Amino acid sequence: MITLRNISVKFGGKLAVRDVSAVASEGEFIALVGPNGSGKSSLLKAMAGLIPHEGSTNLPSDRRDRARQISYLAQNAVAPDDHKVRNIVALGRTPHIGRLARISKADQSAVEAAMEKCGISNFADRTFKTLSGGEKTRVHLARTIATDAPLLLADEPVTALDPYYQLSVMEVLRDASREGTTVIAALHDLALARRFCDRVWVMSEGHLLADGTFDKTLTPEILRNVFRITRDGNIAR
Amino acid sequence: MNSRTWSLSLFAICALAVVISVGFGTTQINFRDSLAGLAGQSTPDINEIIQTIRLPRVLLAACVGAGLGASGAALQGFTRNALAAPGLLGFSACAALGAVLALYFGLSKFVTPAAIFFAFVGATAITLFSRRKPGASGLVLGGIGIGALATAVTGLVMNLAPNPWALSELIYWLMGSLKNADLPDVIFAAPLTLLGLALLLYSGPALRVLGLGEETAQSLGISVSQTQLLIVAGCALCIGSGVAVAGAIGFVGLFIPHIIRFVIGPDEAWLILFSALGGAIFLILIDTLIRMTAGPGTPLYLGIVTSLIGVPFFLFLAWRQT
Numbered sequence: 001m002i003t004l005r006n007i008s009v010k011f012g013g014k015l016a017v018r019d020v021s022a023v024a025s026e027g028e029f030i031a032l033v034g035p036n037g038s039g040k041s042s043l044l045k046a047m048a049g050l051i052p053h054e055g056s057t058n059l060p061s062d063r064r065d066r067a068r069q070i071s072y073l074a075q076n077a078v079a080p081d082d083h084k085v086r087n088i089v090a091l092g093r094t095p096h097i098g099r100l101a102r103i104s105k106a107d108q109s110a111v112e113a114a115m116e117k118c119g120i121s122n123f124a125d126r127t128f129k130t131l132s133g134g135e136k137t138r139v140h141l142a143r144t145i146a147t148d149a150p151l152l153l154a155d156e157p158v159t160a161l162d163p164y165y166q167l168s169v170m171e172v173l174r175d176a177s178r179e180g181t182t183v184i185a186a187l188h189d190l191a192l193a194r195r196f197c198d199r200v201w202v203m204s205e206g207h208l209l210a211d212g213t214f215d216k217t218l219t220p221e222i223l224r225n226v227f228r229i230t231r232d233g234n235i236a237r
Numbered sequence: 238m239n240s241r242t243w244s245l246s247l248f249a250i251c252a253l254a255v256v257i258s259v260g261f262g263t264t265q266i267n268f269r270d271s272l273a274g275l276a277g278q279s280t281p282d283i284n285e286i287i288q289t290i291r292l293p294r295v296l297l298a299a300c301v302g303a304g305l306g307a308s309g310a311a312l313q314g315f316t317r318n319a320l321a322a323p324g325l326l327g328f329s330a331c332a333a334l335g336a337v338l339a340l341y342f343g344l345s346k347f348v349t350p351a352a353i354f355f356a357f358v359g360a361t362a363i364t365l366f367s368r369r370k371p372g373a374s375g376l377v378l379g380g381i382g383i384g385a386l387a388t389a390v391t392g393l394v395m396n397l398a399p400n401p402w403a404l405s406e407l408i409y410w411l412m413g414s415l416k417n418a419d420l421p422d423v424i425f426a427a428p429l430t431l432l433g434l435a436l437l438l439y440s441g442p443a444l445r446v447l448g449l450g451e452e453t454a455q456s457l458g459i460s461v462s463q464t465q466l467l468i469v470a471g472c473a474l475c476i477g478s479g480v481a482v483a484g485a486i487g488f489v490g491l492f493i494p495h496i497i498r499f500v501i502g503p504d505e506a507w508l509i510l511f512s513a514l515g516g517a518i519f520l521i522l523i524d525t526l527i528r529m530t531a532g533p534g535t536p537l538y539l540g541i542v543t544s545l546i547g548v549p550f551f552l553f554l555a556w557r558q559t
Contacts, residue, residue, distance in 0.1 A: 067458030080448035094457040
């Protein structure tokens with residue numbers, strides 16, 4: 001179980017995340033939704049230990065221990081163009097490998113399994129620059145799956161993908177949660193979130209405004225006041 | 238070929254380059270006599286020439302080249318910028334300033350410690366500059382800025398040179414050369430270079446992960462600031478000791494990692510070792526060429542030759558990037 005207690009993040013004197021407390025259970029797939037600038041990315045980064053924050057979590061504070069407990073898929077993730085897909089996915093095993101040690105057979109198996117789950121085994125020996133945008137996202141996803149961490153944080157993993165890749169990425173995340181990984185993904189597509197996720201956290205102006213099932217949480221008031229849309233998908237006037 | 242085979246091959250080529258190189262000079266010595274001379278088993282004259290004159294010069298070329306190649310590979314890996322090199326990011330300029338100041342004040346015995354001291358002053362300044370945000374952008378901006386400042390102060394020192402002879406001494410020194418290399422230089426530069434290489438090689442695995450961006454690398458347990466510190470200290474040791482004994486040798490750190498990347502592959506960790514060996518081989522060969530072409534006039538300076546080869550390559554890279 002992941003527990004967040006009173007998490008606040010300050011950026012340039014402004015609070016990007018305000019006093020967020022929440023709990024995520026093992027194997028849950030949580031959609032973190034909210035308009036642009038509502039604090040979703042900052043909350044994920046704070047959980048991953050990438051930015052300074054106030055408050056506490058039950059996640060390890062040691063950098064390496066934390067890296068074994070949390071895998072993080074950054075928004076607009078990058079990778080070296082001329083590296084092979086297999087080698088990029090293998091970097092997900094970094095927290096498990098000694099600094100100057102070679103990759104073990106167990107690590108290699110984890111890499112192969114992650115590539116299989118993400119459907120990228122057939123282009124494992126291609127270089128990153130030869131892939132399409134959707135294929136690149138799945139490579140990054142495979143790298144996070146290869147870490148084999150109990151918590152997976154994904155920052156807008158399906159933004160800018162076509163419907164096929166959106167569905168395939170969401171399926172991989174859902175499968176990971178069914179195997180026991182807690183998945184928290186920042187998403188903009190509410191319909192996609194409702195279809196795949198167990199629960200939703202709604203962020204607005206840095207606050208965690210609502211936390212619960214989709215039916216109880218995404219009320220007409222929240223849709224109008226937070227997302228500025230109506231239930232039938234029009235702009236709220 | 239896998240990475241281990243490449244390492245062994247490059248080590249073997251480097252050793253062969255040393256043996257071949259010591260045979261060339263004003264007195265030609267064949268391969269068998271060179272080997273015998275290295276082992277002290279040839280005639281006293283040949284033993285003397287090889288062991289006290291040529292071997293220190295060749296070993297120093299290997300040290301300086303290895304330091305430049307490895308520093309360039311580490312800086313390019315850390316900044317993820319194909320144009321990063323110790324000469325462009327201020328390390329060479331700071332070390333050169335130290336040496337020029339020592340020469341200006343008539344302290345020619347202190348050229349070596351002054352160069353290494355100023356390399357560390359520069360490295361500290363770059364680290365302090367990028368303290369607010371350690372990472373590629375801080376290192377590049379800080380390095381270029383501090384390098385430009387060191388170059389400007391070097392220019393001022395030359396401007397204030399008391400007479401044309403003092404000025405020419407500074408200019409010749411800045412051109413970079415191994416013509417005065419001797420055993421004490423090797424004893425000074427080799428351990429510092431090896432220590433610098435060890436730091437850079439230790440940072441190698443982190444550089445692989447930094448290819449995923451600083452944020453992702455941090456999430457995988459990599460400390461960006463610790464990696465930066467290792468690289469800055471490693472470069473200061475390699476470049477400081479190299480400039481101290483050979484002057485400013487330009488562009489080796491820029492193009493050797495590119496050639497190695499093109500021939501062997503992009504793995505950032507292995508690239509540091511291969512670039513060290515490639516830099517050593519390159520500088521041994523260029524210095525041998527300079528000795529072979531040396532006539533009665535002013536000899537060619539090593540730094541000039543490496544720049545003449547390096548600058549067109551730099552322009553080609555810049556053109557490709559735009």
